[in-house]
Amino acid sequence: MLTKNSQQNIVWSILWAITILLMIVLLLLIGYVFVKGAPEMKLSFIFGPTTNGGLMTPIVGTLYLTIMTLIFLIPLSVGTAVYLSEYAEQNWFTEFVRYSLTSLAGIPSIIFGLFGVALFVMIWFKKASIIAGSLTLTCLSLPFMVATTEEAIRSIPKAWREASYGLGATKWYTIIHVVLPNATSGILTGVIMSIGRVIAETAPLLATVGFSAFLPVSPMDGTRTLALHLFYLATEAPTVGGLTRNDLLSQAMAVGTVLIILIILLNFLAKLIFNHFNQKVRGFK
Amino acid sequence: MKKNENCDHIKLSVHHLDFFYGKKQVLRKISMDIHKHSITALMGPSGCGKSTFLRVMNRMNDLIPEARAIGTVLLDNEDIYGNNTDVVKLRQRVGMVFQQPNPLPKSIFDNMAYGLRIKGIKDKQKIAELIEKSLKKTSLWGEVKDELHKSALSLSGGQQQRLCIARAIVMEPEMILMDEPCSALDPISTTKIEELMKELVDDYTIVIVTHNMQQAQRVSDWTGFFYMGDLLEFDKTKEIFHHPKEKKTQEYIEGRWG
Ligand SMILES: Nc1ncnc2c1ncn2[C@@H]1O[C@H](COP(=O)(O)OP(=O)(O)OP(=O)(O)O)[C@@H](O)[C@H]1O
Ligand SMILES: [Mg+2]
Numbered sequence: 057m058l059t060k061n062s063q064q065n066i067v068w069s070i071l072w073a074i075t076i077l078l079m080i081v082l083l084l085l086i087g088y089v090f091v092k093g094a095p096e097m098k099l100s101f102i103f104g105p106t107t108n109g110g111l112m113t114p115i116v117g118t119l120y121l122t123i124m125t126l127i128f129l130i131p132l133s134v135g136t137a138v139y140l141s142e143y144a145e146q147n148w149f150t151e152f153v154r155y156s157l158t159s160l161a162g163i164p165s166i167i168f169g170l171f172g173v174a175l176f177v178m179i180w181f182k183k184a185s186i187i188a189g190s191l192t193l194t195c196l197s198l199p200f201m202v203a204t205t206e207e208a209i210r211s212i213p214k215a216w217r218e219a220s221y222g223l224g225a226t227k228w229y230t231i232i233h234v235v236l237p238n239a240t241s242g243i244l245t246g247v248i249m250s251i252g253r254v255i256a257e258t259a260p261l262l263a264t265v266g267f268s269a270f271l272p273v274s275p276m277d278g279t280r281t282l283a284l285h286l287f288y289l290a291t292e293a294p295t296v297g298g299l300t301r302n303d304l305l306s307q308a309m310a311v312g313t314v315l316i317i318l319i320i321l322l323n324f325l326a327k328l329i330f331n332h333f334n335q336k337v338r339g340f341k
Numbered sequence: 342m343k344k345n346e347n348c349d350h351i352k353l354s355v356h357h358l359d360f361f362y363g364k365k366q367v368l369r370k371i372s373m374d375i376h377k378h379s380i381t382a383l384m385g386p387s388g389c390g391k392s393t394f395l396r397v398m399n400r401m402n403d404l405i406p407e408a409r410a411i412g413t414v415l416l417d418n419e420d421i422y423g424n425n426t427d428v429v430k431l432r433q434r435v436g437m438v439f440q441q442p443n444p445l446p447k448s449i450f451d452n453m454a455y456g457l458r459i460k461g462i463k464d465k466q467k468i469a470e471l472i473e474k475s476l477k478k479t480s481l482w483g484e485v486k487d488e489l490h491k492s493a494l495s496l497s498g499g500q501q502q503r504l505c506i507a508r509a510i511v512m513e514p515e516m517i518l519m520d521e522p523c524s525a526l527d528p529i530s531t532t533k534i535e536e537l538m539k540e541l542v543d544d545y546t547i548v549i550v551t552h553n554m555q556q557a558q559r560v561s562d563w564t565g566f567f568y569m570g571d572l573l574e575f576d577k578t579k580e581i582f583h584h585p586k587e588k589k590t591q592e593y594i595e596g597r598w599g
Pocket of ligand 2: 391392393440520
């Protein structure tokens with residue numbers, strides 16, 4: 057018989073080993089991309105015009121698309137979550153809406169791409185554009201974002217609402233001053249996941265934002281994201297300027313490096329903004 | 342305990358109140374008149390419906406979807422369960438201190454200012470003055486005056502409860518409902534709160550739930566004794582404690598159970 061203590065030690069060691077293993081795999085993966093991409097990581101490549109093979113358009117396009125998507129996504133999903141948890145009567149209809157949202161979360165993103173093409177590209181905007189792409193991504197991220205926000209809203213203690221109502225607050229005032237400020241962590245989780253999707257997805261964007269190499273100006277312009285550019289590099293035959301397969305591969309790795317750095321930066325930025333917002337609404341200066 | 346029409350000295354009058362959570366009835370045919378500028382104590386064993394009854398008076402139970410109140414509750418002769426009652430106004434007129442301290446996850450200052458801002462008071466100077474006055478009344482001022490911008494959640498349980506009392510008082514309601522306000526407080530703070538109640542009663546009407554017989558005797562003018570959803574006895578506090586009419590009341594007071 058093992059003592060309680062040595063049992064604990066064994067469990068602890070196993071967990072520790074798993075964690076370390078995971079870390080190593082992750083570091084290897086990122087390290088491999090970074091090392092392979094390093095020879096190509098020149099400023100002239102990263103910030104060079106895409107018509108000459110640089111990454112300017114994919115970087116700008118990715119950021120543009122991220123921002124546009126969040127502009128649609130945050131108000132829509134927070135509004136839906138507030139409605140579902142605070143206003144809607146809890147009946148078969150709200151259950152149905154929730155169930156639909158959960159099912160939507162499991163649908164392959166290419167289906168959303170098809171839907172985006174059918175509605176936003178063919179009917180609304182008549183061309184592949186940033187706005188069509190961001191609306192498509194909004195549909196894609198909405199289910200998850202609503203779920204995390206609703207979860208956060210539901211976990212707010214009843215006592216806080218009571219305190220607010222007890223001081224004569226209306227429902228709306230309570231939502232603005234108590235409910236939402238304390239749901240920011242849930243909203244943030246959703247935002248970070250959504251940023252990840254904007255950056256990582258290719259399938260729903262192929263036909264909705266297109267492949268344009270030119271710098272986008274208006275939301276009606278098409279563009280390409282880093283992931284799309286990767287896709288392009290990986291599938292294009294080595295014709296441009298006599299580049300070999302190997303050149304293209306290390307270019308792709310460099311794009312991967314930029315992509316990883318961008319994700320880290322954007323998540324960090326999102327956290328900063330939310331922390332700032334959080335402190336402000338809670339009145340801790 | 343008959344219904345008082347046109348009685349100037351009655352602040353709130355409950356008549357034939359039945360209360361249900363879903364199908365479960367927790368209050369039966371309660372009638373009670375709360376006198377102006379008096380302290381009314383509600384007593385009784387745990388689970389007999391005291392908190393529920395208290396929350397009837399400012400319609401706090403509205404927040405519970407399956408809760409239902411039937412009967413009349415008149416505040417200054419107006420039915421608060423009537424169709425044209427503004428619940429928000431009602432809760433500003435009838436303030437509440439909850440059984441568990443429930444500061445909002447904001448700074449001490451913002452907790453105090455929360456209701457004032459709802460009332461529409463914008464003047465920063467005025468807000469600060471009102472807050473200082475109320476915090477002094479609950480003797481919290483000395484402890485927190487240098488850290489008003491600290492989170493209210495970082496206060497101790499007793500401090501939180503005093504903050505909640507101050508937060509209710511700063512609104513200058515007409516009536517204050519207190520659900521065991523002293524259960525988390527040390528004897529000194531308790532004495533201070535009791536003194537505060539006696540001071541406030543000149544301007545306000547106070548209803549307090551308490552398990553503490555000494556406290557009820559010390560502060561209250563009227564006492565109601567609840568037992569399993571019934572109001573067994575309601576009378577002047579002296580009468581209840583010295584000449585209880587019901588056997589159950591007497592047993593409870595003598596501490597034989599509960
Ligand atoms: N939200 C609710 N839903 C259903 N039943 C409830 C709810 N709140 C209270 N009850 C029930 O109503 C009865 C009265 O509860 P209440 O909180 O009013 O008692 P109390 O006299 O204040 O007790 P205590 O002295 O322990 O605070 C209890 O049987 C309780 O289980
Ligand atoms: Mg209670």
